Amino acid sequence: MAERPSAAQEALSKVEDQLSCLVCLEPYTNPRLLSCFHVYCQHCLEDIVAHNRQGQLECPKCRRPTPLPPTGVSGLQAAFNIHHLFDIQETLKKVKEPQKLACEKCVKTTRKATSFCRQCTKFICEKCTDMHKEWEEFEGHEVVTIEKVEGDLIRLVSPKKMSPRCPKHDENMKLFCEPCGELICIHCTVQIHKDHKYCVIADTFESHKKEILDSLGPVEKQLEATDTALVNLDGRHAEIIEHGGKLATNIHSKFDEIRRALDAREGELMAELEGHTQQKLKSLSAQREEVEILQTQRSSCLHFVRESIRTGSPGDVLKMKQGVVKQVRELVDTFDPNTLEPRETTNTCFVPSAQLVKDCKEFGTIVLCCVNIPQKAIAGQKVTAYCQFLSPKNSAPPEAKLISKITDKATKCVVKERGKGEYEISYQLTVGGASELIVRVGGEEVAGSPFPVAVKTPIDKLGTVIKTINDLKRPRGVALNQAGEIIVAEQGAGIVSIFSPTGDKLRTLDTRGTAVGEMNGPCGVAVDGDDNILVVDNGNHRLLKFSRGGDLIAAGSHGNGPGQLNNPIGVCVNSVNGKVFVVDRGAHCLHIFNSDLTFSSKFGSKGSGNGQFNYPWDVASDRSGCVYVVDYHNHRVQVFTPDGGYLAQFGKYSSGNEALYVPVSICVDSDDLVYVGEYGNNRVSVLAYEVFLKSFGSYGSGPGQFNSPDGIAVDQCGVVYVSDRYNNRVQIFS
Known part of the structure; x- marks a missing residue:
């Protein structure tokens, strides 16, 4: 029996999965962020733009277009949180074989490492561990054993938060220009950004961090909505399959009575039913793909922004802030809630033909029946519902009755044909209460019947x-x-x-x-x-x-x-x-x-x-x-x-x-x-x-x-x- 992989090996596998570009399937090289928050190698994105006839950049995963800056792909936001994952990967490789792990603090010795210092980001031996406990220089350092590192390395490896340097003056950029939304150095304040409002990065970071996180609120809600929509779509998928199965059973039971004469016709009806069902399932599958795209865009957005804030330096975060907030808003603004509602319903039913013997060659009809029922009514007022056959051939007119769930009494419904397979069902209740409208075609209840109707009595x-x-x-x-x-x-x-x-x-x-x-x-x-x-x-x-x-x-x-x-x-x-x-x-x-x-x-x-x-x-x-x-x-x-x-x-x-x-x-x-x-x-x-x-x-x-x-x-x-x-x-x- 193969040995179970260690916690470090499992963690390494998970990290490496996140470090592979989905285009070249190799570790990221200069990773760049798209507007949909998916990340790819810079050279992979440049190839995509080069092979696009219009020179556009479209995400290979979700197909969302990303506007290119004047400098091309190189001008896209750098996915600096990926570099932290590479640091974790390197450390995990060391932890895989702790018996070979030497102290990284000792210069002339090869003592075996027994612990890990989170602040030093180095593996240390017992002697260095004691020094961490005793020396004032190491006060506040978090030192954990190799065993704990193996189980919780991803959390323990601290990101390297480096101060970026100004490309014009080769100075650390410790200031943030509010109007421009850029990191600047002290020399920039008297030249390019003269008279601009600026502040120290450390002083303004928290407020800008909060603004970025606050912008994620609508995305979280949209992600919840897509999660719910996918559940509803899967539920509707199952309903259509189950409903189709019930109709198939009904068809079989009807045809069993006159099996020899109707075998051929039964096959035709089953094929018709299968066609309707598959068409609906195909439509639902396409809609599900759309919702999955919305979901993955918003998941990527939340993951990238939060990880960037968690792992990046204040300068990195502020440098990306303006572009990211804009991308987040664009993502929120392009969200269409109508995409989430299932477009298909179980509006098919099987209606057996009335003349079984006389016309057995055309026995039975697959009917797609749409019923529009007002779910609320006022006692004493006339209410009108509509029933439409999308496949009206050989269909009998519907029958309807309204039954009170309190009195159990039925109210007469008037059915009137309007032409083109559409019927008008009208009724009037004199008292209020919960009721149910039952609609039958050819003796069988249509999909969704009985329909709930809430009848309210006016206070007067x-x-x-x-x-x-x-x-x-x-x-x-x-x-x-x-x-x-x-x-x-x-x-x-x-x-x-x-x-x-x-x-x-x-x-x-x-x-x-x-x-x-x-x-x-x-x-x-x-x-x-x-x-x-x-x-x-x-x-x-x-x-x-x-x-x-x-x-x-x-x-x-x-x-x-x-x-x-x-x-x-x-x-x-x-x-x-x-x-x-x-x-x-x-x-x-x-x-x-x-x-x-x-x-x-x-x-x-x-x-x-x-x-x-x-x-x-x-x-x-x-x-x-x-x-x-x-x-x-x-x-x-x-x-x-x-x-x-x-x-x-x-x-x-x-x-x-x-x-x-x-x-x-x-x-x-x-x-x-x-x-x-x-x-x-x-x-x-x-x-x-x-x-x-x-x-x-x-x-x-x-x-x-x-x-x-x-x-x-x-x-x-x-x-x-x-x-x-x-x-x-x-x-x-x-």
């Missing part, structure tokens, strides 16, 4: 009961998870029930008891960003955290200490920082917990002043992270910053129908509209901050009436879920 029309979940036991808090499931705390039953969007019971968190993780009167519920369920257990005076499946993750405790609760009732998860806010009714305050339920802080005390409470009851958060608290006996809503700082209040000083009376529940929707459940008025009021918009509901047990609306949740379509405590139900409004 809100208040119609579209669904009721009955037979609950004193429901209190209500929340929605990312799948649209309805989570209800049944205080009377001591359980938390989870229902489907249509109101069918799916599962139950049933851990009744007083032990850790058990519940005794759950009141408030909320869902965090990971779909974990937070439950305020009023009877046990604690906060519980369960996974979506019902496994206990964390549990709080009862008491008066930090993070301990005394008669808690409401809970919410802050939309910005993910922290958990718990209303402690007994202590007239709110506790703030971190996402793992460790205590963060608390605010509030008993009273009627700003930031005080008289039995707070529920809490909610808006898009900016502001916190809204219903103040039961103060008949108001108070608004706080994400860390509990008082901002405002509303409701208490209103008059007439706009006045809040014993508010018990609150929710804020995605438009920052505030929904308040009022026990005193047995209604739900809707406000835009302190501006009253409307209310619905009254006391009673009929549809749309309440007997203590103790919990509210609102989905993305503006559908309102209200737990009707003493009527033992949850009513869903649109």
Whole structure:
């Protein structure tokens, strides 16, 4: 078995890979930088220009053109960071055989080297190592053993940062001319750069270094975008292959019924499908190559600039600064985000012919079907979608129906032919909520079907009961998870029930008891960003955290200490920082917990002043992270910053129908509209901050009436879920 290469050998191989020119495949000779941040030998670039009919310089790797300076290729920016790699290469060659490595400090002896001084960049023996420890001259030098050098040589070898010399005066260039963006010597200040603003390189280096690094910000974002685009393109590539496979299976199943008569036709259809699929894959491959080019340009940019700053002297960096920043800006300005979106879709489907026996020679059609569906709609307004066949031959007209995910009822869709394989699909929903549009052609659903449609009810029309979940036991808090499931705390039953969007019971968190993780009167519920369920257990005076499946993750405790609760009732998860806010009714305050339920802080005390409470009851958060608290006996809503700082209040000083009376529940929707459940008025009021918009509901047990609306949740379509405590139900409004 071959021996595993040493760390030094592996490092040497990696370094040498970076030292080979991609054109001549030899170690770099006078490396020069192109505008795309790729590096090549000067003589290789000169050959490229010489063989180009227009005398242009185009990168061999990414094909990006680089403008040539008046002096030609020799005037391009030198890739000085490459020289540091050559230094590393030479040192690595020595480390490969440490037993033959002699001390490079001793003059007349051949003592074996045992260590490496990073500042001296030399291998030294034990005696020289001791001198480094004792002599003041070597104070601050970093000396490491050969073993450590072998494992971390690339970091330990310091770049040689030489001061460049002025070509006109043969003096060290220690100054930087701001207007010209050039390094100059002291003699230049009284001749060529007289009256120019200049400064010492060491004094101005950090500010210019920051400017260079700041210019990389857009490139980093574009690199992230190209990374995401490549993932999306690969995903779409797989989708098209998978979709083509599904269609092929469908074709096979149809043809199996009449195999003998249709073998020839089946082959034609499979070839047609393969043609469409390969055409899409070819298009995607071409697009992927474009995005890879964008990616490699920006990767090269980031790598070169950062390495140049890290390894170059201030003078080197400032000398290159003007040109590099210009190149970076050109790279950023030429970025086209439209290149990142996949140009192909899985818009093919197989449509079997209606007349199988009569016309078996032309049985079946490969249909490319494009469906344009408005994903948002307003209840009561007509909506029009379009379906177009790109291969309309022998295609039957589409069939469509819209199904509400809440009521499970279908809405009739009108399909109208517009000619040239295009059809108009129109529908009108009278109530809001998430729905799905199903489009079929020849009995088969088209690609992408069912299509999601979010139907929103205007606020002035809100208040119609579209669904009721009955037979609950004193429901209190209500929340929605990312799948649209309805989570209800049944205080009377001591359980938390989870229902489907249509109101069918799916599962139950049933851990009744007083032990850790058990519940005794759950009141408030909320869902965090990971779909974990937070439950305020009023009877046990604690906060519980369960996974979506019902496994206990964390549990709080009862008491008066930090993070301990005394008669808690409401809970919410802050939309910005993910922290958990718990209303402690007994202590007239709110506790703030971190996402793992460790205590963060608390605010509030008993009273009627700003930031005080008289039995707070529920809490909610808006898009900016502001916190809204219903103040039961103060008949108001108070608004706080994400860390509990008082901002405002509303409701208490209103008059007439706009006045809040014993508010018990609150929710804020995605438009920052505030929904308040009022026990005193047995209604739900809707406000835009302190501006009253409307209310619905009254006391009673009929549809749309309440007997203590103790919990509210609102989905993305503006559908309102209200737990009707003493009527033992949850009513869903649109």
